[in-house]
Amino acid sequence: GYRTKLQRRTSGPHKGGCLYRRGTLYHLLSNRIYCGMIVHKGTAHPGEHEPIVDENLYEQVQKKLADNASGSSSRGKHLQPSLLTGKLFDGEGRAMTPSHASRPNRRYRYYVTRPDQVDGSPAWRVPAHDLEQLVCRGLAARLVEPGFVLDLQGAGEIEAAQLHKAMAAADLAASSLRSGADDARVELLGTLVQRIDLAERGVLITLCTAGVTDTLGTVPAAPPNMPALTISLPAARTRRGQQMRLAVEGAPHHLHR
16 A cells, blocks of 8 residues: 555655665765766766856865765775675575685675575685675666666657756766765665676676666656566686685676566
8 A cells, every 4th residue: 555655665765755874965965967067977068957056065065075085994994894785695596694704914805605594505605895896897887888778768758858867867876886985885786786696607686676767866667567677797706726706707798677
């Protein structure tokens, strides 16, 4: 009923009638579209719309954000979050959880098969940084592909102004995934990704269609019967000495339905 729909609509960092989290606010305050600009592939261009934020004010806000990020950098080194927590499954469909190993003056992060789900088959273990970079860069690359917004529309139509706004939002999200603060990336991955499945020769990302359309803002909500969207990333588990690593074999495959 109505309550169920409301709960489903307000789960996660949606816009309108909900609390903004830190990552969502950072995403909003860094958006140059409010200065009358359109961002495409990381480069800002003059837009055709009127600015609603003064350029000087925008730059003051960016400086404050940068200063805050610098001031918390030493703390972040010790509290680096695991970006894929709750989303990751090994090649046998078992949930994976963050883990770490400590060496003198260094800490190594991993994702491992949850111990309570190891039932005869060997547990999986992959380096967290390698996998997080692969997922963030692969997802960012797909977001900025020219046809991505149109793929979401399917047979539907979209006005030129809406298309430009959606593409600007996609560029901003991609930039945050590639080089944004950890809390912003956690926020975005929590919204955009439904689950991530590992395999011997690749990684499969299943997107949350409602989360993607909500992040782009101007794209109409997808119909409930729309097939899941996936991104296939070629990669292989390899051993170097005592460490298992993910070797990236090429660019992300196209999004599939």
